[in-house]
Amino acid sequence: MKHKVEMSWLGNLAYETDMDGHKMITDAGTEVGGEDRGFRPKKLMLTALAGCTGIDMALILKKMRVDVKDIKVSVEGELTEEQPSYYKNMHIVFEFFGTDLPHKKIERAVKLSEEEYCGVSALYKQAIPVTSEIIYHEE
Template sequence: MTHEVITTWEGNMKFHSTNPAGELYIDVAPEDGGDGEGLRPKALMLSALAGCSGLDVASLMKKMKLEVDEFFIKTVAELTEEHPKYYHTVTIEYHFKGRNLDEKKLQRAVDLSIEKYCGVMEMFRRFAKLNIETRYHHS
């Protein structure tokens, strides 16, 4: 399978990028010479990581018929000091909120995503240390 993305310069530091399912703008902050009219490239990688794993977990929660009121992923990454700057350490926190959380099954869903299904996670594993945390918030 091949994916194709077309990214076109729109002037200054702004780019328009197509995706098989939509489009987005990429730009940098004014202090970096841009106009701040788009997503930041490195942070976009973190969104891709959380989105990929989140889709896996949501699919598994559905299959396992798990009751979850709220689910979100917080991703915090540290950049290297030297150029080219890249993420060397990434912490991924899975947060589940609800009254009847089945922690064992939810952890299994997270584990399957990070160990087996999420391709973006595997890509990150090639260049960064990953710290995975699961938090349960019973209501």
């Protein structure tokens, strides 16, 4: 299977794509000459990781019949100072909200996502360290 994304130039530094019926604009910030009309391409790498592992979490926990009130996934990436600037590491924080959360099952779900299911994580780990932590918010 192959995926293809096509970007159309909107002028200056902005581009637009239609991905599976959803429009998205990328642009640079005003500090570098962009017009701040859309997402920063590099930060979309963090979004891709959070989204990929987040989908895994929801699917795995559903199969395990684990009831959580909410899940938050945040990803922080540290950029190199030299050009081209790229992420030299990423750190994922999984936050689970609910009552009587089954920690062992949640930890298993995180491990399955990290080691078997999330293709974005698998690719990134070939190039940089990707770490994670779990935070529980129990009511």
